[in-house]
Amino acid sequence: MDAAARGADDVDGAGLDPSCYEPLQQAHQLQAAGDWLSAAAIYAELACRHPDDHRLLANQGNALWLADLPAAAHLAYSRALALNPQCLVSRRGLASCLRDLNCFDQALAVHRLLEPIFPHRSEEGLANLWAHSQVLIGLERFGEAFTRMASRRAWAAGRMPTPWNALAAQITLVTEQGFGDSLQFVRFLLPLLRRRAAAGLRNGVRLRVEPALVECFREGLAWLEIPPQVDPLSPDDSTQDALTLLELPGALGLQHLPQIRGDGAYLTSPLWVGGGAGRPLQVGLVSAAGHPGADPFCIREFQKRTLPMPILWRLVDALRQSGAQVHDLQFGADACRHRALGLSPLPSGAGLDGFAATARAVAQLDLVISVDTAMAHLMGAMGRFGWVLLPWSADPRWLSAGPLSPWYPRLRLFRQPRPGDWHGAVDQLLDTFKSGHFAAGKAP
Structure with a gap:
């Protein structure tokens, strides 16, 4: 929080x-x-x-x-x-x-002042450590951010971080936080596996993830020469002795984002195939950030990252009038918003039962438009063209300004020009769409 x-x-x-x-x-x-x-x-x-x-x-x-x-x-x-x-x-x-x-430098100065004041093990100290690391990501100071992210559980246990052996015979990694974080940080398996392969280690990496991600990671990482073993993570499983994906880049001592191939894809599978040619532009849409639960911070994030219904209708109507067929990619309790507006079902009867099924559906579309939620990270991890609508106070991982992301080269970001101004963000997106800067199979 x-x-x-x-x-x-x-x-x-x-x-x-x-x-x-x-x-x-x-x-x-x-x-x-x-x-x-x-x-x-x-x-x-x-x-x-x-x-x-x-x-x-x-x-x-x-x-x-x-x-x-x-x-x-x-x-x-x-x-x-x-x-x-x-x-x-x-x-x-x-x-x-x-x-x-979006005053990241000034926020960083405050976090630095607070860090020596709070006891490392205290709730306040851990909260400040996390917030400090995220502002550093927003400033693209990745090495410092990763070091702090890797220190959290050691601080919580009242000890100093200890070196981690990436060349151990058996390594277990687990996911934490949300689906989006898992999809974003699973990229760091690549430098880990490269390091182990260079040392002659051919196996021994096990990844335990939420059940909804298991098939997606099994399929999407199968292209690796030696893919990890992917198993479901139960809420009752103990993860105390395992490293988390969010801790992995710091444990590896990384100072920069790992080099990925040109389209940025690190989850890819021959099972995720595209649709046919000679058809209207196929656009998928995600307009809500997921069910917020009862936590006040989560409610706040859900509200500011979810398109209000009048804005959603304006976007859908404009895309349709421009000749696009708009498909429903919304998941969870907010799917009724799209059904109410009569969005098309997914192509070829695809479903959204787990992220592997979602990846197959995304692969059949020419473009996906999403708010800041797990779908944005799935598009980026797949190397797909995607457009992301962001609030003015976006998560620091999207930086503070600009249309591009250092994490995902094929995503384009459309930001509110001022706090709360979804009309302004949608105006930018529709102007780009109508100008013909996007065509099926070509970069936006």
């Missing part, structure tokens, strides 16, 4: 007059219900009544940040720090706001 979502020095009424108790309880209830703006309004009112209490401003900043208003949250945190420069909650929140405002 992001540092700013972790809660401020929650005001329990200490030092405030009794008339504040009831509104504080109301603010807590509103936060529990996800009504962050109403909670922020209560904290702002209380801060006016108690102008010397930095905690109220810090809580206001947290609520505003969770409402995806980082500029307003930045102001609240700054006011809190003016009252108490040692307020660690506000410092953490300030770093999150700076990242969301």
Whole structure:
């Protein structure tokens, strides 16, 4: 979870007059219900009544940040720090706001100040370590980022990171975080396997992944001379002694992204074949970022990375009017959004039951348009042409600006030109589409 979502020095009424108790309880209830703006309004009112209490401003900043208003949250945190420069909650929140405002260098400076303050094993220290590593990725300082990512579990166990033996007879790697992270970081198997092959090791690498990824990785990595053994990972399995894919580049001591072939594909299979010629342009669409669950940070990310229905309809209608056949690639509970708009079923009756089936469906399409979700990483890993719609405060892995990604050479990024402006991002995409810069089988 992001540092700013972790809660401020929650005001329990200490030092405030009794008339504040009831509104504080109301603010807590509103936060529990996800009504962050109403909670922020209560904290702002209380801060006016108690102008010397930095905690109220810090809580206001947290609520505003969770409402995806980082500029307003930045102001609240700054006011809190003016009252108490040692307020660690506000410092953490300030770093999150700076990242969301695409001020990565300034966010990095705050994370560096915080790193020696928090005990490494503490929840705050681990959260800052992760956020620090992600800002470094956004600055393309990959070696520093990978080192920090590889330190997380050692810090959590209260020990210093120890060297990892890439040439051990048997190595087990496991996935963590989400599907998108697994699809993005499985590329680092290539330098591991090259290093082992150079040392004469022909086998011994086992990859344990979520069941939905097993067939995809088995098929997509079968092109390797010596592919890893891919097995399902159960929620009950212990992963304490295994290295995670997110830790792998740091454990290998990598300073840069590994060299991949020209189209960037590292998941590829003869089972993933394209469609025929002489047909309308076939476009797949993913418009929602997946079910958010109950976590406030996940809800925030889902909301800011999901196209509102009016924007979605505008995009679908414009693509159809330009002659494209738009196919439904949406997965999960949000698939009903596409069904409601009458999107075409997948070509050849393909399904989305697992990522291998999704890869087969993607291979039959000329272009896939997706918000920032696992589909974007699947397209990139396959070396397919794909267009990704990004919010203004995109994840740092997409960098802070520009239409290209160092991770995926065949993806094109369309960013909101200002916070919340999906119309602007869709305008850019449709202008590119209508100008003829994309044709089946040719680069965008």
